[in-house]
Structure formats: C-alpha cells, structure tokens
Amino acid sequence: MSPLASDSGVAxxxxxxxxxxxxxxxxxxxxxxxxxxxxxxxxxxxxPDNSELDVVRHFTRLxxxxxxxxxxxxxxxxxxxxxxxxxxxxxxxxxxxxxxxPYAPDELSQGALxxxxxxxxxxxxxxxxxxxxxxxxxGAHAELAALLIAKKYFKDRGETHRDKVIVPDTAHGTNPxxxxxxxxxxxxxxxxxxxxxxxxxxxxxxxxxxxVCMMTNPNTLGLFEDHVHEITAAVHAAGGLMYYDGxxxxxxxxxxxxxxxxxxxxxxxxxxxxxxxxxxxxxxxxPVGVAAHLIDxxxxxxxxxxxxxxxxxxxxxxxxLTFTLDFDRPKSIGPMRSFWxxxxxxxxxxxxxYANGAEGLKxxxxxxxxxxNYIRVNVRDVLTTPYDEICRxxxxxxxxxxxxxxxxxxxxxxxxxxxxxxxxxxMYFPLIVPECLMIEPTETExxxxxxxxxxxxxxxxxxxxxxPQSILDAPKNTVVGRVDxxxxxxHPDLRWHPGKP
Amino acid sequence: MYTPHTERDIAExxxxxxxxxxxxxxxxxxxxxxxxxxxxxxxLAESDIARRFTHMAQKNTAVSMPSFLxxxxxRHYAPxxxxxxxxxxxxxxxxxPYQAEVSQGYLQAIYEWQTYICLLTGMEIANxxxxxxxxxxxxxxxxxxxxxxxxxVLVSRAIHPNYRAVLKTYCDGLDxxxxxxxxxxxxxTDFATxxxxxxxxxxxxxxxxxxxxxxxxxxxxxDALATIRESETVPIAVVAEAMSLGALAxxxxxxxxxxxxxxxSFGNPLAYGGPYVGFIAATxxxxxRIPGRLAGKTVDTHGKTAYVLTLQAREQHIRRERATxxxxxxxxxxxxxxxxxxxLLGKTGLRDVAAHNLARSRELATAVSSAGCKLQFDxxxxxxxxxxxxRPANDVLAALQARGILGGVDLGRxxxxxxxCILMCATELTTTSEINALASALKxxxxxxAGV
Numbered sequence: 001m002s003p004l005a006s007d008s009g010v011a012x013x014x015x016x017x018x019x020x021x022x023x024x025x026x027x028x029x030x031x032x033x034x035x036x037x038x039x040x041x042x043x044x045x046x047x048p049d050n051s052e053l054d055v056v057r058h059f060t061r062l063x064x065x066x067x068x069x070x071x072x073x074x075x076x077x078x079x080x081x082x083x084x085x086x087x088x089x090x091x092x093x094x095x096x097x098x099x100x101x102p103y104a105p106d107e108l109s110q111g112a113l114x115x116x117x118x119x120x121x122x123x124x125x126x127x128x129x130x131x132x133x134x135x136x137x138x139g140a141h142a143e144l145a146a147l148l149i150a151k152k153y154f155k156d157r158g159e160t161h162r163d164k165v166i167v168p169d170t171a172h173g174t175n176p177x178x179x180x181x182x183x184x185x186x187x188x189x190x191x192x193x194x195x196x197x198x199x200x201x202x203x204x205x206x207x208x209x210x211x212v213c214m215m216t217n218p219n220t221l222g223l224f225e226d227h228v229h230e231i232t233a234a235v236h237a238a239g240g241l242m243y244y245d246g247x248x249x250x251x252x253x254x255x256x257x258x259x260x261x262x263x264x265x266x267x268x269x270x271x272x273x274x275x276x277x278x279x280x281x282x283x284x285x286x287p288v289g290v291a292a293h294l295i296d297x298x299x300x301x302x303x304x305x306x307x308x309x310x311x312x313x314x315x316x317x318x319x320x321l322t323f324t325l326d327f328d329r330p331k332s333i334g335p336m337r338s339f340w341x342x343x344x345x346x347x348x349x350x351x352x353x354y355a356n357g358a359e360g361l362k363x364x365x366x367x368x369x370x371x372x373n374y375i376r377v378n379v380r381d382v383l384t385t386p387y388d389e390i391c392r393x394x395x396x397x398x399x400x401x402x403x404x405x406x407x408x409x410x411x412x413x414x415x416x417x418x419x420x421x422x423x424x425x426x427m428y429f430p431l432i433v434p435e436c437l438m439i440e441p442t443e444t445e446x447x448x449x450x451x452x453x454x455x456x457x458x459x460x461x462x463x464x465x466x467x468p469q470s471i472l473d474a475p476k477n478t479v480v481g482r483v484d485x486x487x488x489x490x491h492p493d494l495r496w497h498p499g500k501p
Numbered sequence: 502m503y504t505p506h507t508e509r510d511i512a513e514x515x516x517x518x519x520x521x522x523x524x525x526x527x528x529x530x531x532x533x534x535x536x537x538x539x540x541x542x543x544x545l546a547e548s549d550i551a552r553r554f555t556h557m558a559q560k561n562t563a564v565s566m567p568s569f570l571x572x573x574x575x576r577h578y579a580p581x582x583x584x585x586x587x588x589x590x591x592x593x594x595x596x597x598p599y600q601a602e603v604s605q606g607y608l609q610a611i612y613e614w615q616t617y618i619c620l621l622t623g624m625e626i627a628n629x630x631x632x633x634x635x636x637x638x639x640x641x642x643x644x645x646x647x648x649x650x651x652x653x654v655l656v657s658r659a660i661h662p663n664y665r666a667v668l669k670t671y672c673d674g675l676d677x678x679x680x681x682x683x684x685x686x687x688x689x690t691d692f693a694t695x696x697x698x699x700x701x702x703x704x705x706x707x708x709x710x711x712x713x714x715x716x717x718x719x720x721x722x723x724d725a726l727a728t729i730r731e732s733e734t735v736p737i738a739v740v741a742e743a744m745s746l747g748a749l750a751x752x753x754x755x756x757x758x759x760x761x762x763x764x765x766s767f768g769n770p771l772a773y774g775g776p777y778v779g780f781i782a783a784t785x786x787x788x789x790r791i792p793g794r795l796a797g798k799t800v801d802t803h804g805k806t807a808y809v810l811t812l813q814a815r816e817q818h819i820r821r822e823r824a825t826x827x828x829x830x831x832x833x834x835x836x837x838x839x840x841x842x843x844x845l846l847g848k849t850g851l852r853d854v855a856a857h858n859l860a861r862s863r864e865l866a867t868a869v870s871s872a873g874c875k876l877q878f879d880x881x882x883x884x885x886x887x888x889x890x891x892r893p894a895n896d897v898l899a900a901l902q903a904r905g906i907l908g909g910v911d912l913g914r915x916x917x918x919x920x921x922c923i924l925m926c927a928t929e930l931t932t933t934s935e936i937n938a939l940a941s942a943l944k945x946x947x948x949x950x951a952g953v
Contacts (some may be wrong), residue, residue, distance in 0.1 A: 069590075125540040186821075
C-alpha cells in the first residue's frame with residue numbers, strides 16, 4: 001500500500017448527500033398514499049441522495065483503502081487466499097445463470113442443475129465421499145449441517161445418549177461452536193508432542209456417549225495426522241462418527257481422501273480450495289459430504305439425475321442426463337438456507353475444476369505444500385518453528401523467543417508486514433502455540449514473491465533486535481495507525497445517526 | 502492451472518526443502534494414500550471452459566421468459582455502477598478485515614451497511630450480515646432464546662415456508678419447539694389465540710413476516726404487541742422483500758425488538774438462489790447477543806477516525822462452544838452490493854422504486870381479476886398477490902409455461918388449502934405488455950372458482 005500520511009479519511013456516505021440530488025434509475029413514482037393507507041406507510045426515509053459520480057468516487061476510495069489478493073501476497077493461514085481466476089466470475093455472470101429465479105421450473109433450469117450435479121459428483125470423487133449437498137452457505141454452516149445429520153442419525157438408531165463431541169485443541173473455533181448449536185457437549189483433546197491428535201488421548205474419552213470426533217487433516221499446525229486411520233477405527237469401534245473439517249483440503253487433492261481415511265462426514269470451503277473470491281468475508285460456499293450410510297440425512301434439496309433416452313450429440317456424459325431438485329426426502333435434516341445453494345459460487349468452483357482436471361488439482365496441492373515448506377526452511381533460523389518437519393500447505397512459527405529477547409510480539413511482526421506491503425499471517429491461532437504466526441502461501445504465488453516475503457520477515461526480525469521500537473510503532477505506511485480496539489468495544493459506535501457529525 | 506512454478510523453480514525449492522521430489526514431499530501413510538482413479542472432468546483451456554459454460558447457461562431458458570416469480574427472490578433493476586465498483590479486486594479478493602489498518606475501506610463500507618439497515622428498519626443496531634433471510638430468522642430466534650432462556654417459539658404460518666423449514670432445522674439441533682399462529686381469511690396472521698398461548702410465559706419469541714409470504718402487510722396489532730410485552734416475549738419481524746422498506750412503516754414503529762430479513766433485492770442478482778444477504782437488526786439491549794461480525798468506529802493511535810471489527814468476545818474464534826453463534830463467514834460482498842445500491846438510489850430512488858412496485862402489482866391485480874380469476878386475500882399488499890385460478894395451480898402454471906410465461910409460484914407446494922392459488926409478483930421491471938399477456942393467457946387456462 002502506498003504511504004498516505006496526509007490521508008484525512010473518507011467521509012461517510014451519509015455526510016455527502018443532498019436531498020433531491022437523485023439519479024434516474026426509474027421514472028418518478030406516484031405518491032405512496034395513492035396505494036396504501038397512510039397508517040401503513042413510513043413517516044420518513046432518512047437516506048442520503050447522492051449523484052452517481054459521488055457514489056463511484058466514494059466506493060472507489062474505499063476500495064483503495066482495502067487490501068486484497070490482487071494487491072499483494074496474502075499468507076493468511078487456514079484461509080487459503082489464492083488467486084481468484086476471472087473466468088470464474090465471468091461464467092457466474094452469464095445471464096443464463098445470473099438471472100435465473102430459484103423457483104424457475106426444473107425443466108427450464110437444466111443448465112443450472114447440471115452445474116450443481118457436475119460439481120457434486122466431482123467433489124464426491126475427489127474427496128472419497130458417497131455424496132455431497134451444496135446447500136450450506138459456508139464452512140461453519142456445513143459443520144452445523146453435519147452435526148445435525150449426526151444427531152438425527154443417532155436419534156433414528158435410538159442412541160440419543162450419544163451427546164459428546166470430541167474436538168482436538170488445535171481445532172477451528174467453529175467446531176465447538178457448531179457442536180454447541182446441536183446440544184452436544186464438547187470434549188477437548190490435547191495434542192501430543194508431535195502436534196498430532198494422540199490415539200491414546202482419544203481412546204481415553206471414547207465411550208457409549210461418543211457421538212462425533214471432529215478432525216482437521218492436515219491439522220491447523222499444517223501437519224498430516226499420520227495416525228488418522230487408527231483414530232477413525234477407534235471412534236467407529238466405539239460407535240461414533242468421524243467428521244472431517246475441510247478447511248485445509250487444499251493440501252490433499254489427488255493425494256489422499258477423507259473418505260479413504262474413514263471419515264463419515266465432511267465439509268469443504270469451496271471459497272478456499274476452489275478459488276471463489278472471499279469478497280471481504282463472504283459469501284462463502286460450504287458443501288457437506290457424507291458416506292453412504294448418511295445420504296438420506298443430507299439437507300434438502302438434492303439434485304437427482306436421470307438418464308435421457310435420446311441425449312444430444314455432445315460428448316459430455318452429463319449432457320445426456322435430465323435433472324430435478326428432490327425435496328421429498330423424509331430422513332433429511334431439512335434445508336439449511338432460503339434457497340438451494342450459493343449457486344453462483346457453484347459455477348465458480350466448477351469452472352476451476354474444469355480448468356485443472358484431476359492432474360491439475362493434484363499439482364495444485366503439491367505446489368501449495370512446496371510453497372509452505374519453502375518459506376518454513378527459510379525462516380526457521382530467525383523464528384521458532386515448534387514442529388520443524390515437512391509441513392503441508394501451511395506451517396506455524398512462534399515469536400515467543402523474539403518476544404522474550406526484544407519485546408516484539410507476533411502482533412508487532414504482523415503490523416510490520418503490513419507496512420511492507422504484505423497481508424499479515426493468521427495470528428495467535430492455533431491456541432496451543434504461543435505468539436503464533438500461521439503462514440499459508442498457497443500454490444498461486446511464485447518463488448520470487450516468496451523470496452521477497454522471506455526477506456521481509458527476516459529483516460523485521462533483524463530490526464526487532466536492533467531497533468525494536470520501530471517494529472512496535474508499525475504500521476506507519478497504512479491509512480491509519482494501530483486502532484484502539486478497547487475503545488471500540490467499551491464505547492460501541494456501530495452506526496451513523498442522522499443529525500450527528 | 503494458475504500455478505506460476507517453472508520446472509527450475511520446483512527443483513530449486515525442493516532442494517532448499519531437502520527432498521528429492523514432490524512425491525516425497527506429499528508422502529502419507531500407505532493406509533490412506535489415494536488408490537482410486539478420480540472421476541473428474543478432463544482439464545479444458547479457458548476458451549473451452551467459456552464455451553462449455555455458455556452452453557449450460559443457455560439451457561436455462563427460464564431467464565428469457567416473462568416472469569411473475571417472487572416468493573423471497575425478486576427481480577429488480579441494478580444500476581451498472583454497482584458491478585463496476587464491487588468487482589474491483591480490492592473488494593473482491595479481500596478476506597474478513599481482521600487487520601484493520603489495511604482494511605479501512607471495507608470496514609467503513611460495513612459500518613455504512615449497518616447504518617443503512619438501521620435507517621431502513623428503524624432499529625438501533627445491525628450486524629455485518631448473515632447468510633440469508635431464512636438463517637437470519639434462525640439466528641434472530643436464537644438471540645431471543647438466549648435473552649430469556651425459554652425453549653419454545655411461536656411463528657406465524659404466513660412466514661415464508663422455507664424460512665420456517667430452516668428455523669425447524671436449527672431448532673431440531675437446539676431441542677426447541679416451534680408452534681404456529683394460524684391464518685385469517687384476509688391473508689394475515691390470526692392473533693386471536695395469542696393471549697392464551699403466551700399466558701404461561703413459555704415462548705421466547707413471536708415472529709411475524711411483513712409483507713408476509715402472500716404479499717400482505719402483516720404487522721403486529723397494538724393489542725398483540727401489548728400481550729407479547731406483558732409475557733416478556735421477544736417480538737421478531739421478518740422482512741423477506743427488503744424493497745418494501747422503501748414504503749412501509751418500519752418494523753420498529755410497530756414494536757419489533759429484533760428485525761431479520763433478506764436484502765437480495767438491493768442490487769443482488771437472482772443467481773438461482775444465492776448468494777444473497779441476510780440482515781439482523783435489533784434494539785440496544787440485544788447488542789451482545791447479536792451473531793456474526795460487527796464493525797465499529799473508533800480512533801487510531803494518532804486520534805484519527807478508524808474502523809475495526811468489534812465486540813468479538815461474542816464470536817466463535819474467541820469463545821468457542823460458548824459463542825452466540827458458530828457463524829464465521831458473513832455475506833460481506835453481497836452486503837457491499839446492497840450498500841452501493843442504496844447509496845445510488847438514495848431516498849428519492851428507493852421511494853420511486855417502491856412506488857413502482859406498488860403500482861405494477863396493482864395493475865397486475867386488476868388485469869388478472871378481469872381475466873376471471875379472484876384474488877384470494879383482500880389485505881393490503883406490497884408487490885405480490887395470491888390469485889385463485891379455480892383449478893390446480895400446477896396445471897394452470899404448466900399451461901402458462903406452454904404459452905411462454907412463468908406465472909408464479911404454486912402455493913399448493915406449501916399450503917394444501919391453497920392448491921388452487923398462485924403467488925404472483927410484479928416489480929418495477931414488470932411491463933404492461935407482460936401483464937396483459939398473462940391476463941389473456943389466464944382467460945384461456947384458468948377457471949372461475951365456484952361460488953364467486
């Protein structure tokens with residue numbers, strides 16, 4: 001980001017407008033009381049009227065005060081901030097997809113259903129699951145769907161006493177939060193000295209009350225859970241289900257599959273692995289996958305395909321199918337959202353799969369792992385890497401030693417990286433690593449970019465040792481300095497008020 | 502694809518890492534290594550992808566037909582300025598603004614979104630968005646459950662059936678019971694049983710939707726609100742067609758404490774159902790129970806105005822199983838679309854669009870009535886009507902479809918008693934010639950219901 005020391009901020013859109021400065025997107029309308037009694041109408045509509053130019057300038061300026069992948073390296077661990085190919089957006093915006101109403105009849109929506117079908121089949125094959133539902137809106141939403149499936153499954157089997165969900169201490173916060181939303185009690189399991197879930201620790205807590213064990217593999221330390229098949233076997237022997245958190249699926253494609261590891265349930269964050277733009281924190285897309293014995297429980301609707309007797313001449317096998325949305329699934333947990341899927345994102349994800357094919361996706365994961373390891377071996381002499389072995393798509397480093405020596409914390413390193421034109425890594429997560437920096441470069445970054453980042457990180461650590469204050473004062477090149485979060489929380493100001501400056 | 506590595510890069514990097522090959526780097530235990538052949542489409546060049554997807558998109562022939570479909574997803578005019586702004590890479594490729602110093606623009610946009618939702622609903626606080634209208638209802642109900650610790654909710658049967666179905670999915674997880682308020686003959690909620698129902702103080706919340714799924718204005722009458730307040734129950738308003746907020750009295754003005762809804766109408770395309778954008782607004786006492794992200798205004802170390810994600814102690818990444826919700830992702834980009842839409846339209850534009858929706862739907866009601874069909878309900882409506890076509894709605898819709906018209910939604914899919922009824926929507930984009938074509942087609946395919 002360019003230094004903007006003289007930047008005086010952007011006025012709120014509410015401070016800029018003048019009533020009557022309207023754009024003519026539709027003709028002037030009749031007076032509202034021509035249609036409805038006054039008692040049903042609002043008294044006032046206190047929105048500003050702005051010229052289109054003022055609006056364009058306002059949001060262009062806001063965009064210039066926002067850092068995205070398009071501006072620079074974004075090594076935010078666990079978030080898989082890879083390049084978002086523009087063809088994906090172009091395909092999602094084809095009028096046949098963009099303007100299609102969710103209640104359009106199935107026979108007039110065959111192309112949309114085909115996209116959903118092809119994506120669902122591709123994900124099932126790639127991750128070794130019997131079926132996916134594209135219904136959930138994001139990863140946490142799909143976790144919730146999966147745990148609701150587990151709850152219903154046990155209820156149908158008369159095993160409502162299964163009320164415990166086992167979660168490793170390295171798990172994403174959404175895991176325990178989703179479990180709580182299904183009324184499950186959460187048991188946290190400590191990781192072992194190698195940063196793995198220990199089979200022995202799992203066995204200690206397994207019992208007739210075990211419902212689900214949730215795992216991320218590779219885990220949030222970036223390490224492959226090499227005893228995963230023993231864990232899934234032990235949980236199955238106790239009558240529980242295994243859940244795979246797919247946040248880190250970018251490390252696995254074409255190399256190993258959750259289904260083969262013994263997982264019964266899983267989710268994907270297609271907005272991570274399959275290059276859907278994160279858009280400032282959503283919309284996401286979170287397919288939920290199941291093994292064969294849980295298919296009936298998937299959220300509704302699901303896309304069903306039937307062979308057509310006289311398909312067209314096209315070579316793609318799915319062109320010879322007819323698709324319908326199936327809502328009539330008595331064992332289903334029900335729908336998770338208003339409509340069928342974040343469909344535009346299904347288009348993007350499928351376009352990305354088309355761009356890669358099986359071999360391409362395997363290469364994606366391989367190079368994501370290579371990039372992470374390349375950074376790891378080039379910073380481990382200046383920062384502590386508590387689990388110093390071959391990592392997968394991400395790794396964790398600790399600033400604990402540096403903090404003791406200089407007072408410079410992970411947070412300060414993060415802010416110094418912002419000054420140098422990089423997004424900061426994920427900080428202070430997973431919780432078991434003190435002063436943690438979690439770095440995920442993704443496969444779309446070149447060696448040159450990684451080298452510049454490595455040099456910056458090394459320079460920051462070196463500066464911390466000679467001039468720690470300059471790191472503690474970072475960032476200086478951003479449009480604002482460090483923000484007062486305490487004040488924000490103690491005196492919440494969450495909106496503008498009419499008539500207030 | 503989209504990987505920049507040359508063979509030489511790979512070799513150098515492997516050497517730096519100290520392994521001999523990518524396969525060595527990726528080694529996993531034999532027991533879990535991939536053995537199956539993946540059934541994935543073969544890789545295509547970008548130009549072939551474009552051809553393939555264009556082919557599939559063209560199969561969605563519904564998009565080129567006159568359409569009276571609504572029911573929670575609405576066709577409105579979106580000025581092109583929206584796309585040119587929101588597709589800027591800075592917005593498109595940012596993530597959740599955890600690092601405030603390099604995310605001031607997006608944080609300010611979220612703060613502006615929160616303000617717009619407050620101004621439109623009349624509420625004091627709003628969050629940074631949730632997945633969609635149905636999940637907003639579920640999350641709003643959870644806020645009420647957490648507010649008073651009760652385990653039942655009472656919802657109007659005139660709330661969109663999909664929203665109620667999603668609420669049920671969530672409530673099954675929470676072991677919460679849902680009861681329903683019946684319908685009146687005019688298409689609004691029947692509150693006659695409310696006093697008795699609330700007497701035991703068992704309900705956490707009472708939820709109504711306005712305009713409701715039939716398009717009818719359906720607010721809490723004053724006596725119902727008084728009963729709700731007496732029993733310390735939380736009144737929740739659902740707004741599935743946000744465009745109505747440009748005309749109708751605010752949910753705050755008729756007593757809602759929590760307002761949940763769907764803002765797809767503000768510039769977001771239909772996109773076969775998503776992504777859309779849910780909102781949650783509330784009175785101040787619910788501030789620390791609201792789920793999801795909140796952007797707040799504060800200052801930086803130099804005293805300059807700055808924005809930041811705040812009150813994060815409510816959230817899953819801090820509080821884990823004790824969080825107010827598991828939600829992590831919001832719908833930031835869809836909320837940005839809505840914010841730009843509202844900024845462009847402004848007070849004058851939004852009011853004009855609302856007026857056109859009112860006008861077009863009345864034109865529709867008149868035209869289809871003169872075609873020999875009867876409006877099922879007579880409560881005041883915003884932009885949707887329910888038409889009784891005197892025979893199974895499904896058959897009539899199929900006949901209209903054969904004439905190239907998407908006539909609306911068959912209400913029989915949710916309400917067996919309305920199997921002869923079609924829910925029809927008209928917006929500012931509906932033309933007189935489309936309405937006339939529908940009316941003349943209906944003359945051919947609908948029957949006047951017996952007894953009217």
